[in-house]
Every structure is written in structure tokens, then in C-alpha cells.
Amino acid sequence: MKRSPYDHCIENHENATLFTTHQILESWIQTAKQVLKRIASRIDAEIFETAASDCYLMERIWKLLAEIEDLHLLMDPDDFLHLKSQLLIKPVNETEAFCFRSKGLVEITKMSKELKHKVPFILGVEVDPKGGPRIQEAAMRLYSEKQESNKVFLVQALQAIEGALKRFFYGYKQVLVVVMGSLEAKGNRVVAGSGSGSVDSLSQVFLEPTYFPSLDAAKTYLGEIWNHELGGSGLARWKK
Structure with a gap:
């Protein structure tokens, strides 16, 4: 681990903790990039079973990143907020949360979302240009x-x-609330005092619709079949 470049000019014992935490976080983010690239390449090569194992590894990495962020909860609140002012830690802009300062985190978020484009290939169908349920039907089969x-x-x-x-x-939003207060967690001071219709940048991520609408729709429809048809006869009719 490297030492903080500000150790010589900032007397705050939380400086080392913060710097070390961010180094650990960024190291795992770089690992995540490689795992995501491997997932995409293995799907393209139709090595589906191994790709699935890599996906579950990526799921675990996202969980690990959350645990690393939780380390901020161990810091003394007053010392951390003092350090935040000393280091001039600010979001990229007034509408973004602090985590989006990490280009690596932004990149692996985008790469994770873009895996949705692999679903038609996995199912062996092409996207219907007219918006038909072709992928949903393939998922149901x-x-x-x-x-x-x-x-x-x-x-x-x-x-x-x-x-x-x-x-x-x-x-991450809950960590921000505990460490910095709810106003900072909003990511936008204007949003914090606005109507309920406004959504901050973090909430936009975890409240957005599913990345896999066809898989979601397939499960919903199959569930309805099993709920409302007797003895699977409805499913048999659908297969025909």
C-alpha cells in the first residue's frame, strides 16, 4: 500500500484510513474490469457455464465493494468531516454523488449494465426491430x-x-447519510429541498427499471401460467 501524499501536510489520523480504503476499493475495481471483460469474451465464445461462474464472481465483487465502503463507518465523524474539508473532497458536480469521482467505478457500472446486450445471443434470437416479444418467448422456452x-x-x-x-x-447512499449527513447523500442541495418527484443520482441507479426486461417479463408470464392454469395445461398449450 502507498502512503497518502498528504501525510506531511495534514495532521489527521483518519487520512491514512481514508487513503488506504480508497486504494483497496480501486484495486478491486480494476479486478472487476478484467472479470467483466472475461465474461463478455466467454459469452461470445459460447462458454456459457464458465461465463456464469464469472458472473457470480462479479456479483461477489459488487458485494465486496459495498463492504469496503462500509469501512468509512469506522471513522470518527468529526475527524472525517474535518479531513473532508482539508482535502477539499467534493463531487464531480452538484448533481453527482461522491462515488462518481471514481472513473473506474463509473466504468464497471456501465460494463455491468451493458451485459444486457448479450441476452439475445445467449438465447439464440435477434432483437425484433418492431419491438415484438421475440426475446421474451425465447426466454420462456x-x-x-x-x-x-x-x-x-x-x-x-x-x-x-x-x-x-x-x-x-x-x-453507498446509506453510508453517506451516516458519515456525512442526509443532505450530502442527496448529491444535490437543490434536490434535497425540492419536491418528492426529484430523484438524486444514487437513487436513479437503484430505482431504474430492470436491465433485463425480457427475462423479467418471461418469468412474470410463466408465473401467471402456473398460478392460473390447471396441471400445466396452459403451459402445454403455449408450447404448441
């Missing part, structure tokens, strides 16, 4: 026929990454 378990595990793992990503940003 995949789930119901149970012939390609490696693909089932993979699409489940992709959704697991989404869940872990959104939990990270939700948890």
Missing part, C-alpha cells in the same frame, strides 16, 4: 423446456450482477 441448464444459470447470473450493483449504490 429456455426456462420451461429445461434443455439448456448452462444458459439458464448464465441468465440468472446476469440478473444477480444487476441485483448486486443496485444494492451497492443503495448501500
Whole structure:
């Protein structure tokens, strides 16, 4: 671990803790980049079972990043806020949260979201240019026929990454509230005092719709079939 470049000019014992925490965080972010690249390449090579294992590894990394952020809770509040002022720690702009200062975090968030574009290839279909339910129907066949378990595990793992990503940003917002106060957690001081319709940058991440709407719709429809049809007869009719 490197020492903070500000050790010689800032007398605050939380400086070393903060700098070390951020080094650990950025190290795992760099690891996450490589895992995400490996997931994409293995999907392209149709190595679906191994890609699924990598997806669950990526899910665990998102959870680990959240645990690293939790280390901020161990800092003395007064010393940390003093250090924040000494280091002039500010968001990129008034509408963004502090975590978006990390270009690496922004990048792995984008890479995680972009895995949604791999779903049609995994299911062996093309996106319907007219917006039809082609992908949803392919997902329903995949789930119901149970012939390609490696693909089932993979699409489940992709959704697991989404869940872990959104939990990270939700948890990060709670950490900000505890460490800096609820006003800072809003990311925008104007938003903090505005109407309920305004959403801060962190909330936008964990409240946005699912990245995999076709998989979501397929599960919803299959659930309705099992709930309302007798003995699976409705499912049999759908297969025909």
C-alpha cells in the first residue's frame, strides 16, 4: 500500500484510513474490469457455464465493494468531516454523488449494465426491430423446456450482477447519510429541498427499471401460467 501524499501536510489520523480504503476499493475495481471483460469474451465464445461462474464472481465483487465502503463507518465523524474539508473532497458536480469521482467505478457500472446486450445471443434470437416479444418467448422456452441448464444459470447470473450493483449504490447512499449527513447523500442541495418527484443520482441507479426486461417479463408470464392454469395445461398449450 502507498502512503497518502498528504501525510506531511495534514495532521489527521483518519487520512491514512481514508487513503488506504480508497486504494483497496480501486484495486478491486480494476479486478472487476478484467472479470467483466472475461465474461463478455466467454459469452461470445459460447462458454456459457464458465461465463456464469464469472458472473457470480462479479456479483461477489459488487458485494465486496459495498463492504469496503462500509469501512468509512469506522471513522470518527468529526475527524472525517474535518479531513473532508482539508482535502477539499467534493463531487464531480452538484448533481453527482461522491462515488462518481471514481472513473473506474463509473466504468464497471456501465460494463455491468451493458451485459444486457448479450441476452439475445445467449438465447439464440435477434432483437425484433418492431419491438415484438421475440426475446421474451425465447426466454420462456429456455426456462420451461429445461434443455439448456448452462444458459439458464448464465441468465440468472446476469440478473444477480444487476441485483448486486443496485444494492451497492443503495448501500453507498446509506453510508453517506451516516458519515456525512442526509443532505450530502442527496448529491444535490437543490434536490434535497425540492419536491418528492426529484430523484438524486444514487437513487436513479437503484430505482431504474430492470436491465433485463425480457427475462423479467418471461418469468412474470410463466408465473401467471402456473398460478392460473390447471396441471400445466396452459403451459402445454403455449408450447404448441
